[in-house]
Amino acid sequence: MVRGRFITLEGGEGVGKSTQIRALSAALTARGVAVVATREPGGSAGAEAIRALLMEGSDDRWDARSEALLFAAARADHVARTIRPALERGAWVLCDRFVDSSRAYQGGGGGITDADLLALHGFGSLGLLPDHTFLLAVSAREAERRLAVRDAAGADRMGSKPADYQARLAARFAEMAAAEPERWRVIDADAPAEAVTAAIMAELEAWL
Numbered sequence: 001m002v003r004g005r006f007i008t009l010e011g012g013e014g015v016g017k018s019t020q021i022r023a024l025s026a027a028l029t030a031r032g033v034a035v036v037a038t039r040e041p042g043g044s045a046g047a048e049a050i051r052a053l054l055m056e057g058s059d060d061r062w063d064a065r066s067e068a069l070l071f072a073a074a075r076a077d078h079v080a081r082t083i084r085p086a087l088e089r090g091a092w093v094l095c096d097r098f099v100d101s102s103r104a105y106q107g108g109g110g111g112i113t114d115a116d117l118l119a120l121h122g123f124g125s126l127g128l129l130p131d132h133t134f135l136l137a138v139s140a141r142e143a144e145r146r147l148a149v150r151d152a153a154g155a156d157r158m159g160s161k162p163a164d165y166q167a168r169l170a171a172r173f174a175e176m177a178a179a180e181p182e183r184w185r186v187i188d189a190d191a192p193a194e195a196v197t198a199a200i201m202a203e204l205e206a207w208l
């Protein structure tokens with residue numbers, strides 16, 4: 001079976017993932033690569049409907065277990081309807097967040113065990129993992145500056161989690177990147193957007 005590449009961008013709030021997905025899509029398309037750019041939660045009709053349930057309403061709308069199940073259900077639909085078909089066509093899938101966001105947010109932030117989250121992922125998405133994951137790391141000061149711009153009109157449900165939740169999830173991202181260095185690359189995302197794109201493209205060069 002011909003298989004494309006599955007690349008994910010991860011990190012905390014407002015670290016520049018969507019900016020990079022757009023720039024990388026353009027750079028890879030210019031190199032003749034068939035690209036599917038997508039995001040989580042979302043990326044298929046069913047998953048976008050679940051996204052609205054997750055992103056709207058008050059912080060206590062879902063408890064940690066219900067929230068983990070909803071993210072896993074959205075991911076199962078996204079994988080089955082968008083990601084696997086694209087990979088089977090030989091496309092490169094660039095995804096803004098994937099299962100590692102559940103491991104950081106619902107795990108590190110929300111206290112669900114990694115084993116439970118991976119079991120949900122094994123059932124829902126048959127355990128699909130990215131070939132390569134880029135962690136966009138920003139300093140606390142830069143994160144604060146970017147979030148002030150993003151949330152000037154108010155944060156969504158996930159973006160309004162308390163500071164200790166944000167600190168736990170950042171620590172969990174760093175832990176996962178250190179534990180699986182063959183899949184993860186940590187990118188200095190305090191740098192200007194063009195420099196971040198160049199750093200990621202340099203890592204992807206080997207596959208082009």
Ligand SMILES: Nc1ncnc2c1ncn2[C@@H]1O[C@H](COP(=O)(O)OP(=O)(O)OP(=O)(O)O)[C@@H](O)[C@H]1O
Nearest residue numbers: 012013014015016017018019146149189191192193
């Ligand atoms: N390298 C960069 N340097 C300075 N500002 C940046 C950089 N990358 C993105 N930004 C700005 O930071 C803000 C957040 O960027 P973006 O929406 O790409 O982040 P994100 O990680 O996708 O956010 P979210 O968590 O909301 O999905 C935007 O205002 C964007 O223009």
Ligand SMILES: Cc1cn([C@H]2C[C@H](O)[C@@H](COP(=O)(O)O)O2)c(=O)[nH]c1=O
Nearest residue numbers: 040041071097098101102105106158159
């Ligand atoms: C996939 C996934 C996402 N989240 C959180 C992370 C963000 O707060 C939102 C998504 O918003 P974005 O602006 O599109 O990045 O959802 C999560 O908690 N768990 C997940 O699995």
